[in-house]
Amino acid sequence: MSEVTGGVEMEEETGGTVKKFMFVNRKAPYGTIYALEALEVVLISAAFDQDVSLVFLDDGVYQLKKGQHTKAVDMKNFSPTYRALEGYDIDKLYVEKESLEQRGLTPDDLVVDVQVLSADEISKLMAEQDVVLSF
Amino acid sequence: MGTIEVNGKVLETDEEGYLQNLSDWSPEVAEYMAKQDGLELTENHWEVINFLRExxxxxQIAPAVRVLTKAIGKKLGPDKGNSKYLYELFPYGPAKQACKYAGLPKPTGCV
Amino acid sequence: MLHTVNKSPFQTRTLESCLRHALPGSAVLLIEDGVYAAMQGTPIADKVRAAMEQVRFYVLGPDLEARGMDGDKVIEGIEIVDYGGFVDLTIEYGTVQSWL
Structure with missing residues (x-):
């Protein structure tokens, strides 16, 4: 917990060591609160200048689907916010090829530019991380 | 949590004075909030407020101050995209105070 | 890397996603409703056995007991651990990925 609440101090103590943080998104956007919560944590983490990457797999790929309109369900459409990540210097967005294909989607269906990687490539990236946060 | 009255309309705010409903905003709301803080809004203030609204x-988020500064620099030039300039305009913190005047929620990650 | 799975394999495909990403030499710890995947005599057991050729499997004892699942009927080769064992695994394997 101290790593989150005391992030600035932590950075000073360790002389600004950069850790690799991966956020793994596996849930569709509106059925549960996971996707929105993950996005908020990602935005906050950007303040600590760490090496941040986001992975979208399983139903998590639906978070990035273009053309979301939530007015009728009275929920906040947070899909435009993924396009703000670049301004936060978060540009490592990975989508699992298998999950995308299984759902009949292509990179053109997504609101942001992403790197499409195989399950194998994603597994290797995951193994390289210092911290993996799952949503 | 609280309310303000602008042009005879009562608007809801949270405990820190941020508008509860984005759609309640009008330029008069910004003028009113600034006056409460003892501030007269100039064209330079409006440039930032309008930028934030856009x-x-x-x-669909209010940017963190670092992101705001960088983005302002990109759009309005380096003489405006720096914290000194923005803090002079909004002494309580450019992201917090300007977001409030713009009718936006407090930026994510701001405490 | 230690992967934890806390969903029943009969309800969600969480375990499948986990197994798709568990590299050889990593470990899978079944917890909460995930412990049902550790039992013999189900269609899932074959998948687990196949995965066990490359990945070590553990199951959390207190979660088995809570659900009335018999430790004797856990797939041979899956190690039953207690909470202390859980902690040891997180230290041994370094990073943890929770498949929720």
Whole structure:
């Protein structure tokens, strides 16, 4: 917990060591609160200048689907916010090829530019991380 | 949590004075909030407030101050995209105070 | 890397996603409703056995007991651990990925 609440101090103590943080998104956007919560944590983490990457797999790929309109369900459409990540210097967005294909989607269906990687490539990236946060 | 009255309309705010409903905003709301803080809004203030409203419209979040500074620099030039300039305009913190005047929620990650 | 799975394999495909990403030499710890995947005599057991050729499997004892699942009927080769064992695994394997 101290790593989150005391992030600035932590950075000073360790002389600004950069850790690799991966956020793994596996849930569709509106059925549960996971996707929105993950996005908020990602935005906050950007303040600590760490090496941040986001992975979208399983139903998590639906978070990035273009053309979301939530007015009728009275929920906040947070899909435009993924396009703000670049301004936060978060540009490592990975989508699992298998999950995308299984759902009949292509990179053109997504609101942001992403790197499409195989399950194998994603597994290797995951193994390289210092911290993996799952949503 | 609280309310303000602008042009005879009562608007809801949270405990820190941020508008509860984005749609309640009007330029008069910004003028009113600034006056409460003892501030007269100039064209330079409006440039930032309008920028924030456009940013929110596009991305559905209020930007962190670092992101705001960088983005302002990109759009309005380096003499405006720096914290000194922005803090002179909004002494309580450019992201917090300007977001409030713009009718946006407090930026994510701000405490 | 230690992967934890806390969903029943009969309800969600969480375990499948986990197995798709568990590299050889990593470990899978079944917890909460995930412990049902550790039992013999189900269609899932074959998948687990196949995965066990490359990945070590553990199951959390207190979660088995809570659900009335018999430790004797856990797939041979899956190690039953207690909470202390859980902690040891997180230290041994370094990073943890929770498949929720």
């Amino acid at each position: 940013y929110y419209e596009e991305y």
